[in-house]
Amino acid sequence: MPPKRVKRKDKMAHDAIPIAEPPAQIPALAKLPAELFDEIISYLRVLPLSFYYDTYYDKARGNLPHPQFRERTDALRALSATCRALRDISYHRLWSRLDICWVPSEEAGTWYKYVMQSLQTKSKGVVSSSDYLKESIRDLLEALPNLSTIQVITCRIPGDFGRATQGLSCPNVRTVVIPTDCHAVLKACPNTMHVRCAGGSGVTLIGSLKFSKCETLDGMINWVKDMKTVDRLIKNAPNLRKIEIRRPVCFGLGIMSQNKAPEQWSLVISKLSGLPKLRVIVLSFPGLEELPSDLVSIQKAREVLRKSKLQEERKLIVRRVIAQHYASPSDNKDHQVGDIVHRYEEEIFS
DSSP, X not given: XXXXXXXXXXXXXXXXXXXXXXXXXXXXXXXXXXXXXXXHHTTSOOOOTTOOGGGOOBTTTBTSOOGGGGHHHHHHHHHHTTOHHHHHHHHHHHTTEEEETOOOXXXXXXXXXHHHHHHHHHTBTTBOOOSSHXXXXXXXXXXXXXXXXXXXXXXXXXXXXXXXXXTOOOTTOOEEEEEGGGTTHHHHOTTOOEEXXXXXXXXXXHHHGGGSOOOEEEEOOOTTTSTTHHHHHHHHOTTOOEEEEEOOOOGGGOGGGGSOOOTTHHHHHHGGGGOTTOOEEEEEEESSOOOHHHHHHHHHHHXXXXXXXXXXXXXXXXXXXXXXXXXXXXXXXXXXXXXXXXXXXXXXXX
């Protein structure tokens, strides 16, 4: 009886044939040029850097910004968790800016604990958690190499904040928007180019400019509380190229506190000639009425810019603004923040 034929599978030959894996599907969004992707996300709402805690009021949330300003942050967080390709283009953009302000109304009393717990959750995998929340500020911020902007809307515990940031180093930060009590941030951000005072008198903040490379200074600084403030500015910020002079709104005096610019502004402005690189002066006058003292301040600014030895174009900007004050009507459905600019004028000097 002839032997039966046995079909033998050539296992070696079978294993030698590579099995092609399906190509990874890269979302079309991840293939866009960087500038086009940035243009798309620019339409998402983000908290303006002109948000001033002492001049804004939301009936339901007090002085805290409305959650709708988280659009950009929430969208980039969602994209970074979708797939590796989208994470590569969204993650560094997400952590290029840190707004320490997303606090629910019920957590307002212990805002710093909520901020750190929230930041640790959102940064899971970046650094290990710390038993001491304030110490984790330093660890978390240093773990964000793309961080370029820090905004803190309010601070009532300046001593604790100073200790929490001791030893912190954020060399890539270029923009800092902070109240006076957070001036310790500038020591940790030596390459800061733009400093905005978001609250307080700003006097201590001026003293900390020596730790930065500040070229633009604006926000609510009380220049006439101590007439030596501008002298310290000239000493601590010799590279300053743009400055805004405006009146801070006093939280305890109500909306009327912003209705007049002090007459001493002209004395402050005259001293700005001690800044050799200054090329832009912005005068933000509160209210719509043009007072005689306003005209004097404008004339002093013109004199400073005309007499400048700087061999480039100089500019004077005069604005008439109304701040979004906490006493403003609460029917602001769009939750607009920042200044309401009623008049804007430019004057060029060459």
